[in-house]
Amino acid sequence: MSQPETLGLQLARRGISRRSFLKFCTAMASAMALPPAMAAQMADALAKAHRQSVIWLSFQECTGCTESLTRSHNPSLESLIFDFISLDYHHTLQAASGEAAEHAREAAMAANAGNYIVVVDGSVPLKDDGVYSTIAGITNLQMLKDTVKDAAAVVSVGTCAAFGGIPKAKPNPTGAVAISEIVTDKPVINVSGCPPIPVVITGVLSHVLTFGSIPELDHLGRPLAFFGETIHDRCYRRPFYDRGLFAKAFDDEGARKGWCLFELGCKGPTTYNACATVKWNDGTSFPIESGHGCLGCSEPDFWDGGGFYKALSQGNWGTAEGIAAAAVAGAAIGTGAAMMSRKRQQSMVQEHGESEGGTLK
Numbered sequence: 001m002s003q004p005e006t007l008g009l010q011l012a013r014r015g016i017s018r019r020s021f022l023k024f025c026t027a028m029a030s031a032m033a034l035p036p037a038m039a040a041q042m043a044d045a046l047a048k049a050h051r052q053s054v055i056w057l058s059f060q061e062c063t064g065c066t067e068s069l070t071r072s073h074n075p076s077l078e079s080l081i082f083d084f085i086s087l088d089y090h091h092t093l094q095a096a097s098g099e100a101a102e103h104a105r106e107a108a109m110a111a112n113a114g115n116y117i118v119v120v121d122g123s124v125p126l127k128d129d130g131v132y133s134t135i136a137g138i139t140n141l142q143m144l145k146d147t148v149k150d151a152a153a154v155v156s157v158g159t160c161a162a163f164g165g166i167p168k169a170k171p172n173p174t175g176a177v178a179i180s181e182i183v184t185d186k187p188v189i190n191v192s193g194c195p196p197i198p199v200v201i202t203g204v205l206s207h208v209l210t211f212g213s214i215p216e217l218d219h220l221g222r223p224l225a226f227f228g229e230t231i232h233d234r235c236y237r238r239p240f241y242d243r244g245l246f247a248k249a250f251d252d253e254g255a256r257k258g259w260c261l262f263e264l265g266c267k268g269p270t271t272y273n274a275c276a277t278v279k280w281n282d283g284t285s286f287p288i289e290s291g292h293g294c295l296g297c298s299e300p301d302f303w304d305g306g307g308f309y310k311a312l313s314q315g316n317w318g319t320a321e322g323i324a325a326a327a328v329a330g331a332a333i334g335t336g337a338a339m340m341s342r343k344r345q346q347s348m349v350q351e352h353g354e355s356e357g358g359t360l361k
């Protein structure tokens with residue numbers, strides 16, 4: 001059987017110049033918080049890579065995560081699907097249906113055993129033998145176990161897959177659990193958010209494809225490049241917070257002047273995500289820039305944590321000093337998380353016999 005064509009050859013055949021390809025790599029390196037010098041290294045690695053087989057499973061979710069992916073601008077969905085990955089199974093986006101679709105999943109698994117990536121959105125219901133969500137007569141639990149068996153890594157996309165999310169909200173009628181509660185023998189990368197930021201989804205896939213390894217993760221399994229800082233850390237309204245200027249109502253003078261939304265319930269200080277830097281819709285804006293506080297959708301206690309319009313100070317945060325103390329604590333947690341993540345990666349490498357610095361098979 002002939003070797004599949006490299007991405008470099010495919011791009012050249014399609015008339016994509018080295019210059020445009022480098023431009024793309026520079027944008028991706030920037031999104032992944034890599035030094036600019038890494039762009040050329042990325043370009044070389046990607047040019048030599050073969051299209052990565054990706055099997056995407058959707059369980060208990062609202063399809064917001066796929067909606068988010070289809071708004072990916074860097075790389076665009078088309079280039080992601082056709083140039084950088086081989087999306088071999090995805091209920092919503094694939095043309096095949098019924099048995100043909102299931103055969104496509106099985107064929108991709110057989111052809112790429114040990115090398116394919118499984119992306120999962122949605123949680124898995126365990127109650128009553130998993131009857132509350134089935135595909136082709138197969139429970140989500142069984143399909144997940146069968147599909148990850150020979151996968152190189154698993155990416156849990158969205159808060160439902162990463163932490164249980166809305167399906168797990170009290171009283172959790174289906175017994176929903178996060179993917180990491182079921183998949184315990186493979187690297188699981190959590191890309192939380194309800195929905196997750198599209199550039200973060202594609203950035204994680206690009207990292208795996210470029211470096212052949214999983215990115216550095218925080219203590220919750222999220223890539224540090226995107227989840228290393230809070231929304232509050234990078235918020236453009238932060239100078240107002242620092243000066244004690246807070247909007248008291250969504251339509252008051254302070255709100256019109258763009259003051260801090262902390263007292264209106266913004267969860268930016270306790271939420272780790274890249275909304276304030278990467279933004280949404282081709283870098284156009286993010287919720288706080290549209291005048292609404294952060295809901296904390298990428299954190300484990302989203303939805304049950306509630307209190308969307310209650311200031312964090314109604315908990316233990318109290319004063320500006322309290323927030324400052326928490327920010328220091330958060331920085332310490334972040335450092336610890338990085339160390340834990342390194343340890344976790346090392347143990348993953350050992351567990352999976354990946355002797356070359358976390359290189360995936």
Ligand code: FSX
Pocket residue numbers: 060061062063064065066121122123157158159160161165166193194195196
């Ligand atoms: Fe959950 Fe995603 Fe929120 Fe929806 O697939 S993370 S409910 S945006 O769709 O899983």
